[in-house]
Amino acid sequence: MTKSYEEITLTPISDTPSTMNITGLWRVVKPVVDKEKCKKCTICWKFCPDAAITLVDGEPIVDLRYCKGCGICAFECPSKCIIMVKEGEQ
Amino acid sequence: MRMVMTGNYASAYGAKLARAEVIAAYPITPQTSIVEKLAEFVSSGELKAKFIPVEGEHSAMAACIAAQTAGARTYTATSSQGLTLMHEVLMWASGARLPIVMTNVSRAMAPPWNVWVDHMDTVAQRDTGWLQFFCRSNQEVLDTIIMAYKICETSGVMLPAMIVEDAFILSHTSEPVDVPEQALVDSFLPAYSPELKLEVGKPMGFGSLVKPDQYMEFRYKAMLGMKEARERILRVEQEFKHIFGRAHGGLLDLYKCADADVVMVAAGSVAATAMDVVDAMREKGMRVGLARIRAFRPFPHEEFRSLAGKTEGIAVLDRSFTFGAAGAMFTEVKSSIYSCQKRPVVKNYIAGLGGRDITPKILEKIFEDMLVVSKRGAEDEVEWVDVAGLPRRWR
Numbered sequence: 001m002t003k004s005y006e007e008i009t010l011t012p013i014s015d016t017p018s019t020m021n022i023t024g025l026w027r028v029v030k031p032v033v034d035k036e037k038c039k040k041c042t043i044c045w046k047f048c049p050d051a052a053i054t055l056v057d058g059e060p061i062v063d064l065r066y067c068k069g070c071g072i073c074a075f076e077c078p079s080k081c082i083i084m085v086k087e088g089e090q
Numbered sequence: 091m092r093m094v095m096t097g098n099y100a101s102a103y104g105a106k107l108a109r110a111e112v113i114a115a116y117p118i119t120p121q122t123s124i125v126e127k128l129a130e131f132v133s134s135g136e137l138k139a140k141f142i143p144v145e146g147e148h149s150a151m152a153a154c155i156a157a158q159t160a161g162a163r164t165y166t167a168t169s170s171q172g173l174t175l176m177h178e179v180l181m182w183a184s185g186a187r188l189p190i191v192m193t194n195v196s197r198a199m200a201p202p203w204n205v206w207v208d209h210m211d212t213v214a215q216r217d218t219g220w221l222q223f224f225c226r227s228n229q230e231v232l233d234t235i236i237m238a239y240k241i242c243e244t245s246g247v248m249l250p251a252m253i254v255e256d257a258f259i260l261s262h263t264s265e266p267v268d269v270p271e272q273a274l275v276d277s278f279l280p281a282y283s284p285e286l287k288l289e290v291g292k293p294m295g296f297g298s299l300v301k302p303d304q305y306m307e308f309r310y311k312a313m314l315g316m317k318e319a320r321e322r323i324l325r326v327e328q329e330f331k332h333i334f335g336r337a338h339g340g341l342l343d344l345y346k347c348a349d350a351d352v353v354m355v356a357a358g359s360v361a362a363t364a365m366d367v368v369d370a371m372r373e374k375g376m377r378v379g380l381a382r383i384r385a386f387r388p389f390p391h392e393e394f395r396s397l398a399g400k401t402e403g404i405a406v407l408d409r410s411f412t413f414g415a416a417g418a419m420f421t422e423v424k425s426s427i428y429s430c431q432k433r434p435v436v437k438n439y440i441a442g443l444g445g446r447d448i449t450p451k452i453l454e455k456i457f458e459d460m461l462v463v464s465k466r467g468a469e470d471e472v473e474w475v476d477v478a479g480l481p482r483r484w485r
Contacts, residue, residue: 001303002303002304002307003304003307004307005307005308005310005311005314008304008307008308008311009286010187010245010248010286010308010311010315011185011186011187011296011297011308012296012297012298012299012300012304012308013286013294013295013296013298014294014295014298015292015293015294015295016295017293017295018295
């Protein structure tokens, strides 16, 4: 519903944090981490542009609510332990 | 206290007296001594501010935007290539309704590489939603910076302002300047306190996504802000005059225009030269006047409409050229007066690009040409002045 110019702030101001934006819905492929091969170097965590990777005991956990499937983590991983898998496939 | 100082130091003193809290800047000729002086003020403790040296002008404006969004009064300065590099974020500053104040030392755009006065950089930013003030003296530079904060920091305006100094002619030339007492400036300009700002305890997103169903209402509001700025410039200048005893002419500074057969329109330092030429020509019996564009944004449409009925010819001097059209000030003046019953002849003179001197003799010849043209109309609406190879002699 369009608000009158008199009812709005000078510039759009939002009090909902960007975490409300579930960008994981955009994803076509998802990262799958091979925990055996992971050396806990944290490079994937540093490179993730959406901060969708968290470290638990040094191991990367991908938050699929926000991961857009860009594949940067898989590309940067030096031990090639992350592969991108099509959604719906194993 | 009266001091002898350059236009650049006048800018620095203006920002200091306005108590800018965050200054982010990148050096560029001929702006450098503004930020050098401000860095000195900050390091000596004379000015309590955060000075952020950045890696470029886009970052300088981005830092000012962030600090201003967090509720700080900010200042920056740039010139030419630096200003045009800022273009994208200049739009952000106005759209986010942040009353940032910046000095632009107006300088030619390259190539050809050139560091001298020319208004192309400033004119190229006229659509960014910034107020733009051209100055003709170092005193006006200092005063306008202080006034600009007061004009812009009100909920009805909340837009950024650009103070324009002509490269070298003002930036590096010393003149006597009255530097007002800090207490007096404080009584004129209260601390900046926006209605909404970034707060750590209350996270919010500023300038967030708006869909087609709501975008126009925000742009309409910005238009209203610029409209209000017009009235606010006049009111604030009256208040300034009351406290400091001087004013600089509102949006359009008229000099001996009341009975003038022809009027010259000019902006920046050349307008000071033109005042002398007006005096000299009046002594010889020629009724000429000067209308100095002080505010280019908001543009003084009403003032031009009222001037149109009182004169036979308007010579618009542009220190820049819009390729494929004409001088920007010329097209604006013409569009202002189109709806008037009585329309004087208007002719555009392109002069002084890249720091080429516009001498009193050249200004006199423009007036003489306009006195003739105002009676019989202009053959060429746009004439380039003092270009080697063209038949007309100007020197």
